[in-house]
Amino acid sequence: xxxxxxxxxxxxxxxxxxxxxxxxxTPAAAAAASGPSVTKTHKIxxxxxxxxxxxxxxxxxxxxLREVPLGxxxxxxxxxxxxxxxxxxxxxxxxxxxxxxxxxxxxxVKGEDLTHYREMSYKVTELLTSYCxxxxxxxxxxxxxxxxxxxxxxxxxxxxxxxxSFQGHVYNHIxxxxxxxxxxxxxxxxxxxxxxxxxxxxxLGLTGCAxxxxxxxxxxLVSGTFKPNQQTSLLPENVSDIMGCLSSLRKVPGVxxxxxxxxxxxxxVSIKDLQLFPLNDLVKEFGGPTAQRLKNLAVGVDDSPxxxxxxxxxxxxxxxxxxxxxxxxxxxxxxxxxxxxxxRMHKDGRQPQTFRLTIRRYSATNxxxxxxxxxxxxxxxxxxxxxxxxxxxxxxxLVPVAMKLFHKMVDGSTAFHLTLINVCxxxxxxxxxxxxxxxxxxxxxxxxxxxxxxQTCSSRCQSDSSQSGDSRLMDRHVSxxxxxxxxxxxxxxxxxxxxxxxxxxxxxxxxxVVAVEENPKASCSTAGLNTAETNNATTHRLPPNVDPEVFxxxxxxxxxxxxxxxxxxxxxxxxxxxxxxxxxxxxxxxxSQPFTDSQNVTEVKKAANKMDSSDTATTMSHQWPPxxxxxxxxxxxxRLSFPGSSDCEFPGNVDPEVFxxxxxxxxxxxxSEWKQQKPILKVLSARKPSRSSMSKDRKTAGxxxxxxxxxxxxxxx
DNA sequence: CAGGGTAGCT
DNA sequence: AGCTACC
Numbered sequence: 001x002x003x004x005x006x007x008x009x010x011x012x013x014x015x016x017x018x019x020x021x022x023x024x025x026t027p028a029a030a031a032a033a034s035g036p037s038v039t040k041t042h043k044i045x046x047x048x049x050x051x052x053x054x055x056x057x058x059x060x061x062x063x064x065l066r067e068v069p070l071g072x073x074x075x076x077x078x079x080x081x082x083x084x085x086x087x088x089x090x091x092x093x094x095x096x097x098x099x100x101x102x103x104x105x106x107x108x109v110k111g112e113d114l115t116h117y118r119e120m121s122y123k124v125t126e127l128l129t130s131y132c133x134x135x136x137x138x139x140x141x142x143x144x145x146x147x148x149x150x151x152x153x154x155x156x157x158x159x160x161x162x163x164x165s166f167q168g169h170v171y172n173h174i175x176x177x178x179x180x181x182x183x184x185x186x187x188x189x190x191x192x193x194x195x196x197x198x199x200x201x202x203x204l205g206l207t208g209c210a211x212x213x214x215x216x217x218x219x220x221l222v223s224g225t226f227k228p229n230q231q232t233s234l235l236p237e238n239v240s241d242i243m244g245c246l247s248s249l250r251k252v253p254g255v256x257x258x259x260x261x262x263x264x265x266x267x268x269v270s271i272k273d274l275q276l277f278p279l280n281d282l283v284k285e286f287g288g289p290t291a292q293r294l295k296n297l298a299v300g301v302d303d304s305p306x307x308x309x310x311x312x313x314x315x316x317x318x319x320x321x322x323x324x325x326x327x328x329x330x331x332x333x334x335x336x337x338x339x340x341x342x343x344r345m346h347k348d349g350r351q352p353q354t355f356r357l358t359i360r361r362y363s364a365t366n367x368x369x370x371x372x373x374x375x376x377x378x379x380x381x382x383x384x385x386x387x388x389x390x391x392x393x394x395x396x397x398l399v400p401v402a403m404k405l406f407h408k409m410v411d412g413s414t415a416f417h418l419t420l421i422n423v424c425x426x427x428x429x430x431x432x433x434x435x436x437x438x439x440x441x442x443x444x445x446x447x448x449x450x451x452x453x454x455q456t457c458s459s460r461c462q463s464d465s466s467q468s469g470d471s472r473l474m475d476r477h478v479s480x481x482x483x484x485x486x487x488x489x490x491x492x493x494x495x496x497x498x499x500x501x502x503x504x505x506x507x508x509x510x511x512x513v514v515a516v517e518e519n520p521k522a523s524c525s526t527a528g529l530n531t532a533e534t535n536n537a538t539t540h541r542l543p544p545n546v547d548p549e550v551f552x553x554x555x556x557x558x559x560x561x562x563x564x565x566x567x568x569x570x571x572x573x574x575x576x577x578x579x580x581x582x583x584x585x586x587x588x589x590x591x592s593q594p595f596t597d598s599q600n601v602t603e604v605k606k607a608a609n610k611m612d613s614s615d616t617a618t619t620m621s622h623q624w625p626p627x628x629x630x631x632x633x634x635x636x637x638x639r640l641s642f643p644g645s646s647d648c649e650f651p652g653n654v655d656p657e658v659f660x661x662x663x664x665x666x667x668x669x670x671x672s673e674w675k676q677q678k679p680i681l682k683v684l685s686a687r688k689p690s691r692s693s694m695s696k697d698r699k700t701a702g703x704x705x706x707x708x709x710x711x712x713x714x715x716x717x
Numbered sequence: 718c719a720g721g722g723t724a725g726c727t
Numbered sequence: 728a729g730c731t732a733c734c
């Protein structure tokens with residue numbers, strides 16, 4: 001069941017190997033194990049895809065929602081829905097009207113504010129990153145992980161070949177010849193995938209699918225073959241099967257609408273068409289590189305590396321609407337968007353150098369895409385205000401800047417009709433001690449300074465957990481993985497503890513999530529209380545003169561020595577309280593009343609209990625020992641927020657206790673009323689809705705705009 | 718396409 | 728600045 005013990009000897013040699021010859025990706029170890037193919041350097045890529053992500057996040061926030069059909073609504077469409085709703089015929093991207101027709105009982109949660117999703121999304125990425133540094137995000141709910149090196153290490157230290165069994169499904173699996181060729185590595189990959197999925201579940205409460213294959217394309221394609229909460233490995237001999245099964249070229253990631261249309265014009269509609277289509281003709285249409293890439297994709301070849309995503313390169317906020325026809329409306333919308341964007345930017349900690357405004361105009365024909373944008377540098381003094389937390393000032397000074405850009409696109413004196421406005425900060429710079437020229441891994445260590453792309457992550461992973469004498473649980477990685485915590489702080493991944501700044505923008509610095517630790521039981525109930533203590537737990541900052549690339553290759557004790565001064569900072573988690581659009585949650589339609597409030601509590605608990613036991617992987621050939629399945633029960637129940645919970649935001653004159661005694665339908669009605677009345681505009685601090693924000697602090701900004709009045713921007717100048 | 722993000726190439 | 732792609 002577990003690795004027998006082969007111990008730290010192994011580790012040491014590993015370290016030395018890496019240290020001595022950092023350039024060779026897989027040194028002796030690779031050759032040692034299994035077979036001839038060494039140079040081939042077949043990669044093992046994992047693709048993770050969380051199940052109905054937004055719905056899961058909402059179900060964690062309010063577990064009562066687990067039992068009812070739930071849709072996440074943005075404007076008039078259901079962007080995703082839970083599996084209860086899917087059973088009733090609701091699908092992604094269905095209109096609210098259609099969805100309600102299919103399922104009158106559908107509970108709806110507004111999902112336009114992405115805050116919670118974004119936060120959870122980064123927690124997942126961070127968690128994965130803490131096990132293996134090569135992680136690439138794709139949207140909020142998918143991640144690629146290159147585990148090639150981790151696999152090699154395990155291969156090198158595993159003697160018993162019978163251990164190479166697959167976890168989860170194997171695509172089109174027929175023969176059980178698990179020994180051949182790449183199978184052992186894929187099998188190890190599937191074991192890692194299972195462990196990572198389990199970690200995501202136990203630490204974050206989320207379920208998802210994984211695909212295991214030799215490249216990103218294949219991993220992604222195969223991950224969807226068994227849908228909720230399962231995983232599938234793809235053997236090389238079945239690559240053509242999975243490619244052949246694709247119903248159209250559009251199913252190939254990388255072939256979008258436009259590309260598909262151009263191919264269609266050439267008479268290429270199926271995968272097979274593309275496989276057989278002469279490369280030369282393809283080159284004429286797409287150019288060399290793209291043509292080759294397309295041909296490769298058609299046969300399941302994809303050499304694109306897993307590229308560390310790191311912290312986002314831009315932050316944006318947008319809103320769409322049916323029609324906007326006046327400059328006044330635009331001004332207000334821009335102001336509103338800027339307020340939340342500036343706050344987010346502040347939490348990120350980096351200073352944006354560029355601002356961009358984009359719009360979408362209505363036009364009966366050609367109504368789909370076509371956005372226009374204008375951008376400009378952000379004056380330093382404004383940037384400073386953003387990072388220093390003078391958010392209101394920053395907004396006040398940015399609004400005129402934005403309006404200038406607006407008027408470069410929109411002539412305020414003639415009629416217009418807009419359907420979307422987007423504001424964006426980009427060219428994000430981290431101030432802070434010299435990020436070594438490389439622009440690399442440093443970021444993962446530094447706490448206030450930049451993340452940045454860490455190109456390709458230098459191809460080598462550092463230690464993973466694997467040394468485990470017996471707990472093959474990667475939890476052990478806490479000790480080997482450098483910047484993780486040293487002692488078991490039990491922090492709880494989830495929040496409620498808060499840190500002023502540096503949130504998910506880049507949590508990269510020190511994976512907070514991972515600090516959650518054996519003893520999940522204890523952690524959560526105390527989470528809310530302990531935060532002050534747990535927060536300054538332990539992260540380390542690399543001494544300035546230490547090259548991180550080198551650092552990570554060092555043996556653990558040396559690392560520890562280098563790091564000895566404590567670290568500060570916050571663990572992830574966010575002060576939820578600040579979000580105005582936060583709460584009310586169940587917006588329902590009349591016809592049904594899912595729960596009464598007394599039920600509410602018990603239902604919620606039930607739901608939480610169900611959680612873990614129910615779905616782990618399916619055809620797993622072997623299950624976790626009972627004890628290891630770390631149940632996040634408390635952490636889940638802690639998060640609940642239904643009417644009456646402290647999570648809820650009530651108008652000032654409403655006593656939550658009283659509120660909770662009201663009949664549920666009354667609660668709902670009140671809740672939705674408040675929601676509608678509450679303008680999205682988050683009031684930045686505890687301040688009054690100071691409408692007058694613009695009038696104070698007139699600094700005669702270096703150039704343009706005395707902020708005296710914004711009216712001058714109503715017209716083009 | 719919807720919706721609210723992202724990233725990369727040109 | 729725009730397009731294409733991804734979720």
